[in-house]
Amino acid sequence: MSKLSLIKTAAHSALASVLAFVMVSTYSGSAQAQGRERGGTLGPLVLKEQGMFYLGGDVVHTDWATGPNGLLPAPRSGDIAINQMYVTFMVPQVQRGVPIILMHGGNLSGACYETTPDGRMGWYEYFARKGRAVYLPDQVSRARSGFDATAFNEVAAGVRAVSALPNLLVLTKAASWQAFRFGPSLGTAFSDEQFPVEAIDELAKQSIPDQNADQQQPPGIDLTPTRLAELGVKIGGAVLVGHSESGFYPELAALQNTAGLRGLISIEPASCAATTLSKDQIAKLVKLPTLVVFGDHLADVSNPILSWPAALADCEQYVAEINQAGGNATLLHLPAAGVFGNSHMMFQDKNNLQVGDMILSWIDEHVE
Amino acid sequence: MSKLSLIKTAAHSALASVLAFVMVSTYSGSAQAQGRERGGTLGPLVLKEQGMFYLGGDVVHTDWATGPNGLLPAPRSGDIAINQMYVTFMVPQVQRGVPIILMHGGNLSGACYETTPDGRMGWYEYFARKGRAVYLPDQVSRARSGFDATAFNEVAAGVRAVSALPNLLVLTKAASWQAFRFGPSLGTAFSDEQFPVEAIDELAKQSIPDQNADQQQPPGIDLTPTRLAELGVKIGGAVLVGHSESGFYPELAALQNTAGLRGLISIEPASCAATTLSKDQIAKLVKLPTLVVFGDHLADVSNPILSWPAALADCEQYVAEINQAGGNATLLHLPAAGVFGNSHMMFQDKNNLQVGDMILSWIDEHVE
Numbered sequence: 236m237s238k239l240s241l242i243k244t245a246a247h248s249a250l251a252s253v254l255a256f257v258m259v260s261t262y263s264g265s266a267q268a269q270g271r272e273r274g275g276t277l278g279p280l281v282l283k284e285q286g287m288f289y290l291g292g293d294v295v296h297t298d299w300a301t302g303p304n305g306l307l308p309a310p311r312s313g314d315i316a317i318n319q320m321y322v323t324f325m326v327p328q329v330q331r332g333v334p335i336i337l338m339h340g341g342n343l344s345g346a347c348y349e350t351t352p353d354g355r356m357g358w359y360e361y362f363a364r365k366g367r368a369v370y371l372p373d374q375v376s377r378a379r380s381g382f383d384a385t386a387f388n389e390v391a392a393g394v395r396a397v398s399a400l401p402n403l404l405v406l407t408k409a410a411s412w413q414a415f416r417f418g419p420s421l422g423t424a425f426s427d428e429q430f431p432v433e434a435i436d437e438l439a440k441q442s443i444p445d446q447n448a449d450q451q452q453p454p455g456i457d458l459t460p461t462r463l464a465e466l467g468v469k470i471g472g473a474v475l476v477g478h479s480e481s482g483f484y485p486e487l488a489a490l491q492n493t494a495g496l497r498g499l500i501s502i503e504p505a506s507c508a509a510t511t512l513s514k515d516q517i518a519k520l521v522k523l524p525t526l527v528v529f530g531d532h533l534a535d536v537s538n539p540i541l542s543w544p545a546a547l548a549d550c551e552q553y554v555a556e557i558n559q560a561g562g563n564a565t566l567l568h569l570p571a572a573g574v575f576g577n578s579h580m581m582f583q584d585k586n587n588l589q590v591g592d593m594i595l596s597w598i599d600e601h602v603e
Numbered sequence: 604m605s606k607l608s609l610i611k612t613a614a615h616s617a618l619a620s621v622l623a624f625v626m627v628s629t630y631s632g633s634a635q636a637q638g639r640e641r642g643g644t645l646g647p648l649v650l651k652e653q654g655m656f657y658l659g660g661d662v663v664h665t666d667w668a669t670g671p672n673g674l675l676p677a678p679r680s681g682d683i684a685i686n687q688m689y690v691t692f693m694v695p696q697v698q699r700g701v702p703i704i705l706m707h708g709g710n711l712s713g714a715c716y717e718t719t720p721d722g723r724m725g726w727y728e729y730f731a732r733k734g735r736a737v738y739l740p741d742q743v744s745r746a747r748s749g750f751d752a753t754a755f756n757e758v759a760a761g762v763r764a765v766s767a768l769p770n771l772l773v774l775t776k777a778a779s780w781q782a783f784r785f786g787p788s789l790g791t792a793f794s795d796e797q798f799p800v801e802a803i804d805e806l807a808k809q810s811i812p813d814q815n816a817d818q819q820q821p822p823g824i825d826l827t828p829t830r831l832a833e834l835g836v837k838i839g840g841a842v843l844v845g846h847s848e849s850g851f852y853p854e855l856a857a858l859q860n861t862a863g864l865r866g867l868i869s870i871e872p873a874s875c876a877a878t879t880l881s882k883d884q885i886a887k888l889v890k891l892p893t894l895v896v897f898g899d900h901l902a903d904v905s906n907p908i909l910s911w912p913a914a915l916a917d918c919e920q921y922v923a924e925i926n927q928a929g930g931n932a933t934l935l936h937l938p939a940a941g942v943f944g945n946s947h948m949m950f951q952d953k954n955n956l957q958v959g960d961m962i963l964s965w966i967d968e969h970v971e
Contacts, residue, residue, distance in 0.1 A: 286718035313775025316807035384771035403752035407681025439684035
């Protein structure tokens with residue numbers, strides 16, 4: 236916004252021409268270094284570093300590291316690690332701006348940002364090609380973060396009630412199709428749908444049984460927001476992106492510790508908790524630039540899981556509250572910005588790089 | 604072996620000097636392109652491609668995609684994907700030789716090859732820096748491959764017996780310490796131990812509950828070897844590396860289909876099935892160059908899970924059988940080759956790049 240208004244003010248002046256030239260050539264130079272094509276998606280990917288680490292975690296005693304019927308003669312009792320979070324990362328050779336953390340949503344893993352279900356480049360690589368260090372965690376208790384096997388093996392051993400088995404949630408293909416707004420019902424897509432619906436089975440393969448959908452309160456507290464706040468601190472500051480189940484995790488992380496966070500991006504959270512935040516909480520959240528993004532067709536699906544129009548309304552109220560309290564919050568409703576047909580999985584949609592560019596522009600203008 | 608014997612034969616001749624010069628400068632050129640330091644571990648990592656895909660998988664109906672006590676109003680019945688295998692990959696800009704698949708062992712995920720528990724470069728990046736395209740799967744039913752939640756939710760719903768809960772195996776810290784031969788007991792390391800034992804908690808964090816340890820036969824068949832054979836075909840041929848639980852998966856994959864496999868590397872399998880393979884099976888396995896690797900201190904731990912000397916003896920017998928049948932098999936027992944102190948986790952040991960170089964040399968000499 237600041238760059239844009241500067242150019243508008245100086246329109247038709249020599250200054251504007253010079254500024255425009257500098258901006259365009261800086262951009263081209265960066266695009267050339269990181270990838271030769273429009274959008275920077277081709278050419279070598281030149282990395283300074285890549286790898287993984289685990290963040291946090293507790294070493295605890297268990298008596299059921301393996302169940303009563305396990306065939307391998309491994310010890311049942313001893314110390315194991317739980318509550319850790321797996322993070323993989325890429326740091327480009329020519330780095331530009333603040334790092335980005337891409338947190339996935341329910342029933343998914345970091346894989347959802349790597350490559351789209353139909354085989355195109357995801358935001359993980361795209362943002363790295365744009366010069367960003369990118370960090371890609373799996374939620375605590377999901378995928379490469381592992382999970383605590385104790386409760387399951389205790390039920391198998393009869394020392395824990397069957398009713399206390401952690402719930403494992405997987406979204407069926409039909410539920411994803413409707414909840415993610417690919418179209419009115421499985422197999423029928425909206426005419427302008429941006430999700431590559433022919434790859435619905437590939438999306439189904441990305442499903443990881445979800446233990447956090449039911450763990451928003453004790454006894455099973457989802458520790459992912461805590462780990463995300465720690466991750467920001469560890470890497471010296473980052474813009475934190477959450478999606479869907481994790482859509483409000485950036486804000487939950489900020490409520491715990493803003494020290495490692497430079498900006499909060501919420502992509503289609505189920506709720507922005509507008510009606511439940513205290514003044515003290517709002518006062519903490521206004522410190523950070525905030526972007527909330529919603530796609531298209533919010534009212535066009537019958538969705539058993541949640542109401543998208545209600546989620547949008549709640550987040551509009553939240554953005555207004557943050558701005559009234561002196562904060563810097565933006566609500567980006569894609570169709571209102573002239574971008575149509577986007578699903579809940581906008582980072583996998585056919586125009587995912589276009590939406591990614593809008594996110595990067597917001598970071599440029601509001602964080603840096 | 605071929606290059607080395609060629610040089611020996613031509614010793615002190617002009618030909619030898621020329622050959623040696625060409626070999627050294629080719630190697631240096633490649634090292635310079637992929638990394639500037641000894642071992643090629645520094646400098647930019649230049650990739651032509653990276654990303655992920657899922658391989659195989661079945662879309663099946665379930666009535667228990669979420670349990671009876673799930674709080675989210677998601678549908679229980681519908682189609683979900685099971686049996687798929689997650690694969691992440693890096694293809695270097697300057698590629699050299701046949702691709703490598705790195706299959707992890709029990710209780711772990713592909714993360715174990717990414718970065719060592721004490722934060723050094725793993726084989727995934729190292730082999731890519733040496734010019735290899737590297738493919739890094741998670742076993743079927745593990746980590747980013749997901750797993751079938753149905754049986755767990757059926758038990759929760761009371762429609763399946765508690766005794767039929769899939770077993771979830773996690774190795775305790777003490778069990779890993781002994782089984783992986785870090786030293787005689789938790790906290791005490793061998794004097795020449797190569798595993799970075801101070802990072803034992805970081806290794807514990809890499810644990811993913813293992814459903815395959817007990818699924819070598821029906822009803823729960825481990826489909827990972829099937830997926831590995833398919834992966835070899837998909838990428839047009841690869842050397843397949845297995846470790847520990849997956850140590851004999853390269854051979855199991857080859858027994859299903861050799862078309863996509865160019866070499867088999869078994870790192871410390873629990874068994875090489877020497878006494879159980881049929882003549883027909885041996886006839887299939889002799890078609891592919893085979894390397895079996897064992898580390899140090901095999902007889903120096905009291906290990907509840909398996910006997911390392913027995914595993915070595917079985918694999919020595921297997922290698923002899925393959926060679927007697929006209930095959931090309933090598934048993935590399937590291938201490939016999941003058942490399943001491945290596946644990947079961949040799950790709951994470953302090954000398955992991957030295958062991959990696961020995962693997963790459965074997966591929967150079969026996970596969971290419």
